[in-house]
Amino acid sequence: MALNGGSVVRVAAVGDLHCGRESQGALQPLFARATEAADVLALCGDLTDYGLPDEARVLARELAGTVRIPILAVFGNHDFESGHADEVHSILTEAGVRILDGDSVEINGVGFAGVKGFAGGFGDRALQSWGEPVLKRFVREAVEEALKLEGALARIHAPRRVAILHYSPIRSTVDPEPPEVVPFLGSSRLEEPINRYAAVAALHGHAHHGTPEGQTSTGVPVYNVSVPVLKAAFPDRPPFRLLEIAVPREEAAPAAAVAS
Numbered sequence: 600m601a602l603n604g605g606s607v608v609r610v611a612a613v614g615d616l617h618c619g620r621e622s623q624g625a626l627q628p629l630f631a632r633a634t635e636a637a638d639v640l641a642l643c644g645d646l647t648d649y650g651l652p653d654e655a656r657v658l659a660r661e662l663a664g665t666v667r668i669p670i671l672a673v674f675g676n677h678d679f680e681s682g683h684a685d686e687v688h689s690i691l692t693e694a695g696v697r698i699l700d701g702d703s704v705e706i707n708g709v710g711f712a713g714v715k716g717f718a719g720g721f722g723d724r725a726l727q728s729w730g731e732p733v734l735k736r737f738v739r740e741a742v743e744e745a746l747k748l749e750g751a752l753a754r755i756h757a758p759r760r761v762a763i764l765h766y767s768p769i770r771s772t773v774d775p776e777p778p779e780v781v782p783f784l785g786s787s788r789l790e791e792p793i794n795r796y797a798a799v800a801a802l803h804g805h806a807h808h809g810t811p812e813g814q815t816s817t818g819v820p821v822y823n824v825s826v827p828v829l830k831a832a833f834p835d836r837p838p839f840r841l842l843e844i845a846v847p848r849e850e851a852a853p854a855a856a857v858a859s
Contacts, residue, residue, distance in 0.1 A: 606707065606708065606845075606846050607843050607844065607845055607846070608638050608639065608706065608707050608708065608709045608759075608843075608844045608846055609636065609637040609638045609639070609841060609842070609843050609844075610637055610638070610639045610640075610641055610709075610761065610802075610841070610842040610843075610844060611633035611634075611636055611637035611639070611640050611641070611839045611840070611841055612640075612641040612643060612763075612802045612822065612824040612839060612840045612841075612842065613629070613633070613640075613641075613642060613643065613804075613824050613826060613829070613838060613839040613840070614642065614643030614644050614645060614675070614765065614802070614803065614804020614805065614823075614824045614825045614826065615643070615644070615645040615675070615804040615805065615807065615825040615826045615827065616642065616645065616646055616647075616658070616826065617645055617647070617648040617677065617826075618646060618647050618648060618654050618655075618657055618658040618661070619647070619648040619649075619654055619657070620651075620653050620654060620657060622654075622657050622658070622661065623657050623660065623661070624661075625661075626658070626661040627661050627665050628837070629837055629838065629839065630661060630662060630665040630666050631665050632837045632839070633666070633668075633837070633839050634665065634666050634667050634668055636839075636841055637668060637841060638668055638669075638706070638707065639668055639669050639670075639671060639706055639709075639711070640666055640668055640669070640670045640671070641671050641672070641711070641761075641763050641802055641824075642670065642671070642672035642673070642696070643672075643673060643675075643763060643764065643765055643802050643803055643804040643805075643824050643825075644672075644673050644674055644675025644676075644677075644678065644715060644764070644765025644766075644803075644804050644805065645675030645676070645677040645678065645765065645804060645805070646658055646672060646674065646675065646677075646678055646687075646691065647677060647678050647687060648677060649677065649680045649681050650677055650678045650679055650680040650681040650682070650683055650684060650687055651681050651683060651687075652683050652686045652687060652690060654687075655686070655687040655690040655691055656690055658691065658694075659690055659691060659693070659694035659696075662694055662695065662696065663694060663695075666695075669697065669704075669706055670695055670696045670697065671696075671697050671699060671704065671711050671713065671763060672691070672696050672697065672698050672699065672713070672763075673698070673699050673700065673713040673714060673715050673716075673763050673764060673765055674687075674688075674698065674700070674715050674765065675715065675765040675804065675805060676715075676765070676805070698713075699711065699712070699713025699714070699751070699763060700713065700714060700715065700747070701713075701714055701747030701748070701750060701751050702751055703751040703752070703754050703755050705755060705756070705757040707846065708757050708758055708759060708846035709757055709759045709760075709761060709844050709846060710752075710755030710756070710757035710759065710760045710761070711760075711761050711763055712748060712751035712752045712754075712755060712760060712761070712762050712763070712798075713751065713762070713763040713764070714744050714747045714748045714751065714763075714764060714789075715744060715764070715765045715766065716744050716745075716748070716764045716765055716766030716767075716768070716785065716786065716789050716803070717740045717741040717744045717766055717786055718737075718741065718766060718782060718783040718784065718785065718786060719737070719738060719741040719782065719785075719786035719787075719788065720781070720782035720785075720786065720787070721769065721770035721781070721782075721785065721786070721787045722770065722787055724782070725782075725786065725787050725788070726738055726741075726782065728742075741786045741788050742788060744766075744786075744788075744789065745786070745788035745789050745791065745792060748762060748764075748789060748792045748793070749791075749792035749795070749796075752792050752793070752795075752796040752798065753796065755796075757846075758846060758847070759799050759844055759845075759846055759856075760796055760797070760798040760799060761798060761799060761800050761801070761802065761842075761844065761856075762789075762792075762793050762798050762800070762801040762802065763802050764789060764801060764802065764803040765803060765804055765805050766784065766785040766786060766789065766803060766805050767784055767785030767786075767789075767803045767805065767806060767809070767821070767823065768785060768786070768787065768789035768790040768793055768801055768803065768815065768821060769785070769787070769790055769813050769814070769815055769821050770785070770787075771810060771813035771814075771821075772803070772806065772809050772810050772811070772812065772813040772821050772822070772823040773785055773805075773806040773809045773810075773823070774809065774810055775808065775809075775810070776806050776808050776809055784805055784806045784809070785803070785805070785806070790815050790816065793815055793819055794815050794816065794817040794819060797817075797819070798819050799819070799820075799844055799856040800819065800820050800821070800822065800842055800844070800856040800858070801815070801819060801820070801821045801822070802821075802822050802824055802840075802842075803821070803822075803823060803824070804823065804824055804825040804826075805825065806823055806825060806828070807825050807827040807828065808827070808828070809823045809825065809828055810823060810828070811823050811824075811828050811829065811832045811833075811840070812858070820856055820858065822840050822842070822858055824839065824840045826838045840858055840859075841858065841859050842856055842857065842858045842859075843856070843857045843858075843859070844856045845857075
C-alpha cells in the first residue's frame with residue numbers, strides 16, 4: 600500500500616497459542632486469516648503448552664502450507680516447561696519460523712527485535728537486586744533479557760522498530776490481573792530500551808486476563824496479543840491483532856503504527 604511515497608507493512612500478532620497434541624486442525628483457520636491480512640506473522644510466546652517436541656510438531660504442521668508470509672516468534676515460559684526448548688526450537692526453525700532471542704530481522708523497512716523477557720514487576724515496585732543470592736539471580740535474569748532486547752534494537756538499521764516479547768514491558772496491559780501475580784507478568788526493565796530506541800510498537804502475551812492496549816512512558820504503543828485477551832476484547836474477529844506500520848521513503852518522516 601502506498602503512503603506518502605512509502606509503504607505500509609502489515610503485522611498480524613498473536614501470543615499464547617498453547618499448541619498441544621490435540622490442536623491438530625484447530626489453528627489452521629487462524630493462520631489462514633492472518634496470512635490473508637498481513638505481510639508478517641508475529642508469535643509472542645507460549646507457542647506450545649508444555650514445551651514438548653510433539654506439540655512443536657503439531658504447530659509446525661499447522662503452519663505448513665497455510666502461512667505464506669515470514670513468521671517471527673519468541674519463546675514463552677511454557678516453551679521451557681519440559682526442558683526440550685532446544686528441540687522445540689529446531690522443529691519450528693525447520694518449519695520456517697524465525698525464533699528471536701536477542702536477535703533482530705528487517706523486513707521491508709521494519710526491524711523486528713525479539714526476546715522472551717522476564718518477570719520482576721513494574722515501576723517503583725520492581726524487584727531489586729538485594730538480599731539472598733537466589734533473589735539476585737532472579738533479578739539478573741530480568742536485567743539480561745532487557746540487555747538482549749537493547750542489543751537487538753540497536754542493531755536495527757531500518758527506519759521502524761518493533762519489539763516482540765512474551766512478558767510485558769508495562770503494567771497497564773497486564774491489569775486487571777490479580778495483584779498477587781502482576782510482578783510475574785513482566786518487567787519495567789524491558790520498557791527502557793523500547794523507549795530509548797523509539798520503537799513504533801511493542802507486542803507481548805503472557806497476561807491472559809490483561810488489557811489489549813497501553814503505552815510506555817514516552818508514548819510507544821504496547822499491545823497485549825494473548826489469545827484470551829483478544830477473544831474477550833474483540834469477539835467478532837479472529838484472535839490476532841493487525842498492525843499497519845507506515846514506512847515512509849524518507850527516514851525523517853513521522854512514524855506511524857496503527858492497530859486494528
